[in-house]
Each structure stands twice: as structure tokens, then as C-alpha cells.
Amino acid sequence: MTLxxxxxxxxxTPIGEAIRGSSWLFPVVEAAHLVGLAxxxxxxxxxxxxxxxxxLKDRSPAYLVAQLRPWLLAALALMFATGIPLFLSEAIxxxxxxxxxxxxxxxxxxxxxxxxxxxxxxERLPESHVWRARALGAISLTLWFTVAAAGRWxxxx
Amino acid sequence: MSLLxxxxxxxxxxxxxxxxxxxxxxxxxxxxxxxxxxxFVxxxxxxxxxxxxxxLREAPVTEVTxxxxxxxxxxxxxxxxxxxxxxxxxxxxxxxxxxxRIKMLLLFISGINVLLLHxxxxxxxxxxxxxxxxxxxxxxAGAVSLAAWALVIxxxxxxxxxxxxxxxxPQSDFVNWAAGCPLE
Numbered sequence: 001m002t003l004x005x006x007x008x009x010x011x012x013t014p015i016g017e018a019i020r021g022s023s024w025l026f027p028v029v030e031a032a033h034l035v036g037l038a039x040x041x042x043x044x045x046x047x048x049x050x051x052x053x054x055x056l057k058d059r060s061p062a063y064l065v066a067q068l069r070p071w072l073l074a075a076l077a078l079m080f081a082t083g084i085p086l087f088l089s090e091a092i093x094x095x096x097x098x099x100x101x102x103x104x105x106x107x108x109x110x111x112x113x114x115x116x117x118x119x120x121x122x123e124r125l126p127e128s129h130v131w132r133a134r135a136l137g138a139i140s141l142t143l144w145f146t147v148a149a150a151g152r153w154x155x156x157x
Numbered sequence: 158m159s160l161l162x163x164x165x166x167x168x169x170x171x172x173x174x175x176x177x178x179x180x181x182x183x184x185x186x187x188x189x190x191x192x193x194x195x196x197f198v199x200x201x202x203x204x205x206x207x208x209x210x211x212x213l214r215e216a217p218v219t220e221v222t223x224x225x226x227x228x229x230x231x232x233x234x235x236x237x238x239x240x241x242x243x244x245x246x247x248x249x250x251x252x253x254x255x256x257x258r259i260k261m262l263l264l265f266i267s268g269i270n271v272l273l274l275h276x277x278x279x280x281x282x283x284x285x286x287x288x289x290x291x292x293x294x295x296x297x298a299g300a301v302s303l304a305a306w307a308l309v310i311x312x313x314x315x316x317x318x319x320x321x322x323x324x325x326x327p328q329s330d331f332v333n334w335a336a337g338c339p340l341e
Contacts, residue, residue: 027318031311034194038310041195042202049228056224059216067212071203148195152188 007095016088026089029082036078037148043072044114044144051122051137053130061122061133069119076111099153106150110143161339164248176246183246190239197232198306200225208274208299210290217286218295219278251316253323255336260312267305274298 010016019025047064049055056064087094094100118136125133167173176183206212207221244251251257277294285291291299321328323338333340 023320027315031314034191034310034314035307037191038194038198038306039202040199042199045196045199045228046203046225055228056213056216056221058220058224059213063215068203071206071212145192145195148192149188152191153184156184 004092004095007091010088010091013088015085016091019085019089026086029085033079033082033086036075036082037151039071040075040079040144041148043068043075044140047118047122048137048140051118051133051140053134060127061125065119065122072114094154097154099150099156103147103150103154106143106146110140110147113143114140161249161252161337164252167245167248173245173248176242183243186239186242186246189235190243193232193235193239194310195232196228197236198310200229200232201302201306204229205299205302208291208295208302210288210296214289218291219282219286222278250322253336253338254316255321255332256312256315256318258335258337260309260316263305263309263312267302267309270298270301270305274302 019029046055047061047068050057050059050061050064118140121136122133125136176186203212204222204225207214207216207218213221274295277298281292285295290296319325321332321336323333323336326338326340328336328338332338
């Protein structure tokens with residue numbers, strides 16, 4: 001069994017079939033995916049801007065990470081709940097799309113980085129380590145903007 | 158000279174045609190427009206959630222607004238410039254899009270909401286700035302803003318779909334009226 005067979009099988013799932021069979025389901029799920037993007041953007045950016053030394057400067061990075069965690073998780077839940085059906089409706093197209101491959105790699109890196117590196121270090125980094133904090137924020141911004149831009153580019157391919 | 162005439166004139170300008178037909182510039186401008194959401198709407202959402210008392214409850218409301226709003230404006234600038242370019246690339250069809258018109262109406266409602274909230278904050282915020290749960294009027298403004306921006310995003314995405322385009326007749330009388338379809 002090749003990778004193509006896996007994507008071919010994913011394309012045949014009932015969820016994918018239902019979205020392909022409807023003229024309005026894809027646009028509506030896609031629009032919800034974009035609303036999730038805005039929430040995800042805010043939940044990530046407020047922490048990243050703080051690490052870079054901007055935004056909510058009167059609060060500690062640890063406080064912001066803790067406050068924004070439930071919203072970040074809610075945004076990711078909405079992104080997966082809408083993104084997976086969108087993928088299932090055009091799995092074979094995605095399999096051949098460079099933009100999709102870039103997005104999935106950046107997404108995997110972004111998730112691991114955000115929860116295993118950025119959040120953990122942001123919670124215990126001393127205030128004096130300005131440049132380490134800036135690097136933490138800049139890497140996060142780069143990874144997630146790549147995810148979002150590559151995601152938009154799937155539609156152009 | 159009607160607005161539609163102006164759009165038809167815009168569509169004939171060389172830059173509009175070049176943008177419309179470009180292989181990479183149009184998709185890049187559209188990507189910038191979508192990415193501006195992350196900063197623009199993303200930052201508004203957290204001001205609204207603070208007004209609702211749903212997050213950042215230990216931070217005073219005016220601290221949250223004064224620290225975040227400069228970033229909201231930066232995102233807004235990118236959204237407006239990229240959005241104007243997208244309109245300029247396809248002026249007539251966009252002007253006659255029912256989704257575009259609903260989106261503009263929602264933007265107008267959001268603007269009024271922001272002005273009213275701004276006045277309310279200036280007059281009364283001193284007395285409740287540090288409370289975890291702001292007064293009803295501030296919470297209503299936050300809820301209206303969240304709903305309006307979510308709908309702006311949905312309507313913006315729908316502009317790409319042609320179900321209600323004027324050249325796909327017959328449409329219902331309501332669609333033809335709301336989209337301003339020029340019928341003979």
C-alpha cells in the first residue's frame with residue numbers, strides 16, 4: 001500500500017463525499033476555518049508580541065500563557081474540526097500540493113514548538129533574558145505565519 | 158455618474174486589468190488580506206473577551222485596550238490596503254456582490270459600535286476599569302463586536318462564490334435589489 005492509496009481511501013470517506021456533493025458545505029466549513037484562524041491568531045500573537053517586548057507589557061509572559069491557553073486550545077479544536085473535513089473533501093488534491101505539505105510540516109513543528117518549547121520556557125524565563133524571549137516569540141510568529149500562508153496557498157494550486 | 162459607472166471606469170484602468178490578470182500579485186495580495194486577520198481580528202477578539210470578563214480579568218480594561226489597539230490599527234491598515242487592491246482588481250463584480258455589500262454594512266455597524274464603546278469608556282471606565290466583569294453596556298459592545306467580525310470574515314470568504322451573481326439570472330427580487338443588479 002502506497003501513500004497515494006491512503007489519500008485515495010481518505011478521499012472516499014462519507015464526510016468527504018458529503019462535502020463534495022454539496023455546493024455550500026465547503027464554503028461554510030471554510031469560513032468557519034477562517035473564524036478559527038482569527039481566534040488562533042490572537043491567542044498566539046498576544047504571547048509572541050509580549051515575548052518580543054510589545055503589547056501587554058505590564059503582564060508577565062507566564063500570566064499571558066496561562067490566560068490564553070484555553071482560547072488557544074479552543075481555536076485549535078475549531079481549526080481541526082473544520083480543517084479535517086476540508087482535507088477529506090479533496091485529499092488527493094492535497095497529496096499532490098506542495099503548499100499542503102509545507103503547511104503540514106510547519107503545523108507539526110508549530111504545535112510541538114508552542115506547547116513543548118515556547119509555553120514552557122515563557123513560564124519560567126527570567127525577565128532579564130530579553131533576547132531569548134525575543135527569539136521564542138520570533139520563531140513562533142515565523143512558524144504560524146508559514147502555516148497560515150501555506151494554507152491559503154492550497155486554494156491557489 | 159453612479160457608483161457603478163465609477164466601478165466600470167476603474168475596471169478599464171490598466172493597473173486594474175494587470176492586477177486582475179497577474180499570476181502571483183493577486184494571490185499575494187489576497188494572502189496578505191487573509192493573514193491580516195490574524196493580527197487585526199485576532200487582537201479585537203481579545204479586547205472583546207476582556208470586555209466580556211472572559212479573559213485577562215486581572216488586567217484593567219484600559220490597559221488591555223491601550224496596549225493592544227496599536228496592533229489592531231496596524232492589522233487594520235494591512236487589511237484596508239490589501240482589501241482596496243482586491244476591490245480595484247475586480248471592481249464591478251465585487252460592487253454587485255450581495256456578500257460584499259453585507260460585509261460593508263457589517264463594517265459600518267462595527268464602526269458605530271467602536272465609537273459608542275469609545276465614548277462609554279471615556280465617560281465611565283474610571284469607575285470600573287479594574288473590575289473583572291465590566292458593566293452590561295461594555296459587555297454588549299464586546300458581544301456585538303465578536304458577532305460582527307465573525308460575520309465579516311464569513312461574508313468576505315463568500316464573495317468568492319458566484320451563486321448570487323447578477324449575471325446568473327434568474328435571481329429572487331430580493332437578491333437583485335440588494336446586490337443592485339442592473340436589469341433591463
